[in-house]
Amino acid sequence: MATKYLLQCECGKEIPVEAARSGETVLCQCGKGIEIPPLRVLKTLEVAPQRQRRSDEPTGWSRRGARILLCSLFTIAMIVLTAYLYQTRPRPTNIDGLSPSGSWRLWMYYRNRVSYQPSKVENERVARVKAYRQRILISSSLVGVGILGILLSAILTRDDRPKKVRRIRRTAPPGG
Numbered sequence: 001m002a003t004k005y006l007l008q009c010e011c012g013k014e015i016p017v018e019a020a021r022s023g024e025t026v027l028c029q030c031g032k033g034i035e036i037p038p039l040r041v042l043k044t045l046e047v048a049p050q051r052q053r054r055s056d057e058p059t060g061w062s063r064r065g066a067r068i069l070l071c072s073l074f075t076i077a078m079i080v081l082t083a084y085l086y087q088t089r090p091r092p093t094n095i096d097g098l099s100p101s102g103s104w105r106l107w108m109y110y111r112n113r114v115s116y117q118p119s120k121v122e123n124e125r126v127a128r129v130k131a132y133r134q135r136i137l138i139s140s141s142l143v144g145v146g147i148l149g150i151l152l153s154a155i156l157t158r159d160d161r162p163k164k165v166r167r168i169r170r171t172a173p174p175g176g
């Protein structure tokens with residue numbers, strides 16, 4: 001950002017001007033036009049405090065970076081959730097842990113596959129497996145959504161930073 005010097009108007013207002021614009025006339029809020037003096041005069045004036053950023057100059061990269069960061073955090077959260085769901089998934093029936101009647105029904109099931117009546121506990125397990133499958137399908141889909149979000153943020157917002165507009169420099173008369 002070019003250094004700006006504070007040009008004082010008769011009304012007392014200070015107008016920040018760039019040295020590159022010397023020779024041009026700036027208009028004060030009071031309506032008076034002031035000619036910007038040459039650099040050697042400007043250099044004797046007070047330097048205007050640098051503003052962080054002009055409001056009409058959006059922070060392209062940081063907005064894009066924020067989007068990517070947000071999508072990354074979301075993706076990580078969904079990966080953690082998926083991993084947690086997988087770790088706590090309902091395990092298959094442990095034959096060693098079955099009650100004698102359960103073992104008997106399971107044996108009957110494998111023997112003739114018709115007379116098997118699943119117990120309440122087994123029905124609950126089936127329901128848990130069903131719920132687990134739904135949840136892990138959703139969470140892994142959300143991982144995909146997050147990754148897609150990262151990619152889209154990286155690709156689509158590449159050009160959201162405004163292109164630099166070159167100011168047409170007016171040549172000051174030599175020495176003047």
Ligand SMILES: [Zn+2]
Pocket residue numbers: 009010011012013028029030031032
């Ligand atoms: Zn003025």
